[in-house]
Amino acid sequence: MIIDHNLLNTIAAKAANSVRKRMNYNFHKTSDDLLQRMLNILHPGSYVHPHKHQTPDKREAFIILKGRLLVVLFDDNGAETNRYILNRDDEVFGIEIPPRTYHTIVALEKDTCVYEVKDGPYNPEDDKYFAPWAPTEDNTNDAKAYLNNLMQP
Secondary structure (H helix, E strand, O other): OOOOHHHHHHHHHHHHOOOOOEEEEEOOOOOOOOEEEEEEEEOOOOOOOOEEOOOOOOOEEEEEEEOEEEEEEEOOOOOEEEEEEEEOOOOOOEEEEOOOOEEEEEEOOOOEEEEEEEEOOOOOOOOOEEOOOOOOOOOHHHHHHHHHHHOOO
16 A cells, blocks of 8 residues: 555545544554554544553554644543654654553644554454543534643643
C-alpha cells in the first residue's frame, strides 16, 4: 500500500463530511490481525473520548504525517499527566502509549493525519475502556466544552 497525497486527500474529504470530523483507513485486512495499522485523519473539533486499552493490554502508537496533533495522557482519576504536540517539523513526531494509560487525541490543524498502530486483534466489546470522568462522544455540549478545555495550555 502506498501512502500518498491522493490517499490523504480522499480520506480527508471523507473526514470533513463525517459527523465525527474524523475518518480512518485500515491497512490490516481483518479485525483478527495481530497488528492493527491505519491512517487516521482528524479535523479540529473532533472529540475522541479519553480511553485506555486493557484486558487485553494493548499498546498504541501514533506517528504524525500531516498537520499537528495534541496527545493528552491522564491518570485513572482524570488528572492530566502529560501532553505532547506531534508535529513532523518539530521535536516530537511520534508517541507510543503503553497499555492501561488513559489518553485522547485532538487535531490542531485541518487534515491532521497520523499513522496509527495498535496491537490486535480488534474486538469492539473490549478494545477501549472509556474514561468515566469524561463526557461521552454523543453528549455533544459537554464534549465540546471538555474539548475546548483540553485545548487550553
